[in-house]
Amino acid sequence: MRKITLTLSFTIIVVIAYSQFPAGRPGGEGMGGQNINIGHFYGKLVDAKTNKPIVDATVQLIGNKFDTVTKKMKEVILATVLAKPNGDFSLENLPVFGTFKLSATAIGYKALSQNLSFGIKFPAGGATQDPNFMQQMLGMVDKDLGNLKMESESNDLGNVTVSAPIKQQFELGIDRKIFNVDKNLESTGQTATEVMKNIPSINVDIDGNVTLRNATPTIFIDDRPTTLTLDQIPADIIDKIEIITNPSAKYDASGGNAGIINIILKKNKKIxxxxxxxxxxxxxxxxxxxxxxxxxxxxxxxxxxxxxxxxxxxxxxxxxxxxxxxxxxxxxxxxxxxxxxxxxxxxxxxxxxxxxxxxxxxxxxxxxxxxxxxxxxxxxxxxxxxxxxxxxxxxxxxxxxxxxxxxxxxxxxxxxxxxxxxxxxxxxxxxxxxxxxxxxxxxxxxxxxxxxxxxxxxxxxxxxxxxxxxxxxxxxxxxxxxxxxxxxxxxxxxxxxxxxxxxxxxxxxxxxxxxxxxxxxxxxxxxxxxxxxxxxxxxxxxxxxxxxxxxxxxxxxxxxxxxxxxxxxxxxxxxxxxxxxxxxxxxxxxxxxxxxxxxxxxxxxxxxxxxxxxxxxxxxxxxxxxxxxxxxxxxxxxxxxxxxxxxxxxxxxxxxxxxxxxxxxxxxxxxxxxxxxxxxxxxxxxxxxxxxxxxxxxxxxxxxxxxxxxxxxxxxxxxxxxxxxxxxxxxxxxxxxxxxxxxxxxxxxxxxxxxxxxxxxxxxxxxxxxxxxxxxxxxxxxxxxxxxxxxxxxxxxxxxxxxxxxxxxxxxxxxxxxxxxxxxxxxxxxxxxxxxxxxxxxxxxxxxxxxxxxxxxxxxxxxxxxxxxxxxxLFKRKNLKSTPDTGSMDMMGGGN
Known part of the structure; x- marks a missing residue:
């Protein structure tokens, strides 16, 4: 019964959409026409080496939308979901025409990017010229992407080299060192001064004065300079500390012959x-x-x-x-x-x-x-x-x-x-x-x-x-x-x-x-x-x-x-x-x-x-x-x-x-x-x-x-x-x-x-x-x-x-x-x-x-x-588009 209903609905939608365009051309890729929002992509994110599910991954789908102001197509975000603990994800109510870009990100993994489409093309002369088109189209709007494999972070020069999802105490890279404070037992219940004593490159004297390679560094909190001193910052609110010995032009030039100590405070963004x-x-x-x-x-x-x-x-x-x-x-x-x-x-x-x-x-x-x-x-x-x-x-x-x-x-x-x-x-x-x-x-x-x-x-x-x-x-x-x-x-x-x-x-x-x-x-x-x-x-x-x-x-x-x-x-x-x-x-x-x-x-x-x-x-x-x-x-x-x-x-x-x-x-x-x-x-x-x-x-x-x-x-x-x-x-x-x-x-x-x-x-x-x-x-x-x-x-x-x-x-x-x-x-x-x-x-x-x-x-x-x-x-994000019924249509891509 559901299949019959979808077939009937789909036929009516296509006929209406087809009739809106001169010469019988529906809006498709690169066009400014209306689209049909009944598409469905689904799949599973797994580790490329172990095939184990990836936890807390974010999946996003990007498509095209016609801008009525500029009269041009522009990229917009169509849907964003959080993968389930077993790696499964589902993207629903999607336009069925055009091409899309799917991206997935997760802590400790390289970003995954993949071009997608439902592969639907109108036959020459219009949909009415092919009696099997409707049936074929219905089978294409529900697409299983299978297992999508994500690779763990590689050891690139500018990146952290310890990349497992479980944080290590030290993560070393050529441009910086990262010290995860919650893994440091000795600084528990103390201040940032005591945290510094265990970090490579840093010396702390008996008065708590900190030097980096024998010179006094600049102190940042969350990538910004601060007037707080290290002994005014509790160790238990610190997530990690980054040591940047030779900052690039992106950073404040102040600091002289020492580098930057960047203190990242705890701020959990999990749902x-x-x-x-x-x-x-x-x-x-x-x-x-x-x-x-x-x-x-x-x-x-x-x-x-x-x-x-x-x-x-x-x-x-x-x-x-x-x-x-x-x-x-x-x-x-x-x-x-x-x-x-x-x-x-x-x-x-x-x-x-x-x-x-x-x-x-x-x-x-x-x-x-x-x-x-x-x-x-x-x-x-x-x-x-x-x-x-x-x-x-x-x-x-x-x-x-x-x-x-x-x-x-x-x-x-x-x-x-x-x-x-x-x-x-x-x-x-x-x-x-x-x-x-x-x-x-x-x-x-x-x-x-x-x-x-x-x-x-x-x-x-x-x-x-x-x-x-x-x-x-x-x-x-x-x-x-x-x-x-x-x-x-x-x-x-x-x-x-x-x-x-x-x-x-x-x-x-x-x-x-x-x-x-x-x-x-x-x-x-x-x-x-x-x-x-x-x-x-x-x-x-x-x-x-x-x-x-x-x-x-x-x-x-x-x-x-x-x-x-x-x-x-x-x-x-x-x-x-x-x-x-x-x-x-x-x-x-x-x-x-x-x-x-x-x-x-x-x-x-x-x-x-x-x-x-x-x-x-x-x-x-x-x-x-x-x-x-x-x-x-x-x-x-x-x-x-x-x-x-x-x-x-x-x-x-x-x-x-x-x-x-x-x-x-x-x-x-x-x-x-x-x-x-x-x-x-x-x-x-x-x-x-x-x-x-x-x-x-x-x-x-x-x-x-x-x-x-x-x-x-x-x-x-x-x-x-x-x-x-x-x-x-x-x-x-x-x-x-x-x-x-x-x-x-x-x-x-x-x-x-x-x-x-x-x-x-x-x-x-x-x-x-x-x-x-x-x-x-x-x-x-x-x-x-x-x-x-x-x-x-x-x-x-x-x-x-x-x-x-x-x-x-x-x-x-x-x-x-x-x-x-x-x-x-x-x-x-x-x-x-x-x-x-x-x-x-x-x-x-x-x-x-x-x-x-x-x-x-x-x-x-x-x-x-x-x-x-x-x-x-608990993730109650407002849908990017109003939830359509089987007969609704909107412009391709929804809001942004």
Whole structure:
């Protein structure tokens, strides 16, 4: 009966459609006529090698539609479905005339593209001339495509080489390394700073300062710059971290001689809902907790993450400083510091899928924290080897910060596969406040008698920062082997800092303001950029060339200092060009070679520019910015070899070279004590200055491999040398000018990460790292870090070797209805060996040995619970066309 009904309906439809066209021609391929929507394609997606069903694949059908405005045919999306768990898919209510393009995508697989048609053609003279045409046509509108095989991702140079649907902890590619955070046991319940400790190429010192190949990288969140520091980002909300050592022209040129650390936050887009919560504590008695929830239904994908972390830092160390004064002196200091605090983090947003081509994203985050630090500094001073005095410094500081961020994004997918246009508006605003008291007591040797009245100092500081970015990117795959990219970007930053220095007056019993060293300072920084990228492939040779143009300006304003209303300082940098080039050659299916080049810039940050002293580490040193710092420019080259020598295994070797001009480096000089002007003693000031140049080069080897079915091993070795040419800088030793010598040390650091599957839901992770004697980092331009930074990094100095080991064990449970749980126990610096020891000197002024340790042997216990339902029945997408009955017709292709 159904067949008879369809035959009758089909006949009536064809006759009506046929009669609508002159000379009896129905609308067909390339025509602007009406079409018949009773077609049906169906099939199954399977793995090309295993023939197993592919889970969570998206299937899309593209066809032609007549545009009544342009009077031309255009491609439109006819249908989009999600394949069932067994790989089956079905596309119904389709036009029966014309040709179509079917595409299928799934995580870990190459995109599948196939041209289709129902093969229906009208007989010469019209359908009525062939009495069997209707019956033949009916049998052709229901078409089984069979098993469509999809291939897993190949090991192309620019892509991730570990491609299994189940994520590995490390995924290695020639242009980047990807670290999947949820596979890292040791960072559970911590922050992004702790995550970095296990990532190849990255070094983290005991204060949490991060360097990438011995330079400070730029931090991105979800492909955009951020004002958050690494210790303000909870590890449990991070999905993965991408390390891009030599970014192309597509990326912001800022970052100087380091690359980009791109933090991708969790955002589940599976259909259905999922969520979880976590809680934990450490051996310091500090608590952490949080949760997340994500739901996708219909046109809305919504998500929220929240976290609460209590933090405690303990640090102790010694400093031995020899001063080459006349007469010479020595100061030996011991320091103990404790920092307690907490911060709260919440992030939420949603994607609105307006239709198959347009998506709008709105997201926001809020972070707030407060910390209290207490530091005790005891110093013994000798002059000409004679014990002169004992100084006791007691510091207390209350600090707080607040960060607000918002993002508005739009993405339009054109009918052409891979062609898209995105636009983003980002806003970040942060404030900080601190109230610190620094009291110094000086005693006669071996007595409790004060040698002079105590020096009681107070510093009140409040600052603000606003960061706006507007960005738009366009991608167009010209062909299967060629792709064009272009984009524009504007970034505006407003900084403000108000610092009031107070000193206790022993005569009045009040704190008096010191106007000479108090300040109210702000500046505005603007960067405008545009870029183009072109990718292509000729046989086994792939290439990408790009060019980025950036224009920047800086304006600083000094407000109400020393009776002056204001004074301005501004500079406008000319347009700078930043080319990039990548050449890749595929030796075999498993081996690739790549050479690349880029030019980048590192502009001075707020703290490097502000020209006022910071007395938080007085009297050991006083930091002060330099408002006339120039940007540094870096030319980088890399030569890489990648070999995926067996499944889930990679060997990656990269030789790199970087040459930097106007290198920003820290510099120490001797000057008058402005805080205590009555004394004849001078103190050391630490500032920033442009050295002539800096060179760094090295060889990095990374091997990621499964040793057995239950043991995965990652090895990373980075052999490098850094050389600073600072002979343009003079050090005033009180008797003349002395040029600084060139500094160079051949160094290396190594990392090992072992992951063991112990069975019955247990897993174990053991990691270790070793760093040899190393030149102090060339520059420090942000990148996050902890609350302490005591080492005086100058153009001359080095770090002594250090090593440490961390471990964690986890038990996983899986229950019914999508529920799971885990319990993780971990400890950092198991053997209490992670001492940071350094030597620094300034020719003609001083030399200094420093030794410190921070937060060793902390035990952490964290429990995590997850729930969710990934159900395709929740996918309630509006049909692209109104559901037709057997007698309805519409224009070919439906809506878009």
């Amino acid at each position: 259905g809902y999922n969520g979880g919560f976590r809680t934990g504590a450490d051996s310091y008695g500090k608590f952490n907790g949080g949760g997340d929830f994500n739901v996708r239904q219909g046109k809305i994908n919504a998500f929220v993450n929240f976290s609460y972390n209590q933090r405690k830092f303990k640090s102790n160390g010694t400093t031995d400083q020899n001063n080459f004064f006349n007469p010479p002196s020595n100061v030996y200091s011991t320091q103990d510091a404790v920092n307690n605090g907490e911060f709260k983090f919440i992030r939420g947003g949603f994607d609105y899928l307006a239709d198959n081509r347009n998506t709008i994203t709105i997201a926001g985050n809020y972070v707030k924290g407060q910390f209290n630090s207490n530091t005790t500094l005891n110093s013994d001073s000798t002059i000409s080897s004679i014990y002169a005095a004992n100084n006791q410094g007691i510091s207390n500081a209350d600090r707080s910060f607040e960060n607000k961020g918002a993002q508005l994004g739009y993405k339009h997918n054109f009918a052409k596969n891979g062609e898209n246009l995105t636009a983003d508006l980002n806003y970040n605003a942060s404030t900080n406040y601190s109230n610190s008291n620094n009291n110094i007591y000086t005693y006669f040797p071996n007595t409790s008698t004060q040698k002079q009245p105590p020096l009681l100092q107070q510093t009140l500081t409040d600052g603000s920062q606003k960061y706006y970015t507007i960005q738009s990117d366009y991608e167009n795959p010209i062909s299967d082997s060629k792709k064009f990219e272009a984009g524009v970007r504007a970034a505006i930053r407003d900084f403000g800092n108000n610092s009031t220095q107070l000193k206790y007056n022993n005569n009045t019993g009040n704190y008096d303001k010191l106007p000479g060293i108090s300040n109210n300072y702000k500046f505005n920084d603007q960067v405008y950029a545009a870029y183009v990228n072109y990718k292509g492939k000729i046989n086994k040779l792939g290439y990408q060339i790009g060019l980025r143009a950036e224009s920047s300006s800086y304006t600083g304003t000094l407000l109400n200092v020393n009776g002056a209303d204001s004074s301005n300082f501004s500079v406008k940098y000319p347009v700078s060009l930043f080319p990039s080039a990548f050449l890749t050659y595929k030796l075999t299916d498993k081996q690739d070679v790549q050479i690349n080049y880029s030019r980048r810039v590192n502009r001075p940050n707020f703290f490097q520019l502000i020209p006022f002293p910071n007395y938080s580490n007085y009297p050991v040193s006083v930091s002060v910015g330099n408002p006339v710092l120039n940007p540094e420019f870096t030319n980088s080259m890399e030569l890489s070899y990648n070999n995926a020598y067996k499944p889930k295994a990679n060997f990656l070797a990269t030789a790199y070279f970087k040459y930097t001009t106007n290198l920003i480096t820290q510099y120490i000089y001797r000057g008058k004590d402005q805080l205590n002007p009555n004394t004849s003693d001078s103190i050391y000031y630490s500032t920033y200055i442009n050295a002539n140049s800096g060179i760094s080069y090295g060889l990095e080897l990374t091997n990621n491999m499964p040793v057995t079915k239950w043991w995965d091993l990652l090895l990373n070795l980075n052999l490098f040398n850094s050389k600073i040419n600072a002979n343009n800088i003079n050090a005033n030793n009180g008797n003349g000018e002395v040029a600084l010598a060139t500094n160079s040390i051949l160094s290396y650091f190594a990392k090992i990460n072992n992951n063991f599957k112990l069975g019955k839901g247990y897993s174990l992770q053991i990691s270790g790292n070793y760093q040899s004697k190393t030149v102090l980092p060339q520059s420090n331009n942000g990148g996050g870090g902890g609350p302490f930074n005591q080492v005086q990094t100058t153009a001359q100095g080095y770090l002594l070797p250090r090593w440490s080991m961390d471990a964690a064990i986890r038990k996983d449970w899986t229950w019914k209805k999508g529920q799971s749980g885990s319990l993780t126990l971990g400890m950092n610096d198991i053997f209490r060996t992670n001492y940071q020891e350094s030597f620094s000197e300034q020719t003609g002024l001083f030399n200094q040995d420093n030794r410190r340790i921070s937060n060793p042997q902390i035990l952490r216990l964290t429990f995590s619970y997850r729930f969710g339902k990934f159900d395709a029945s």
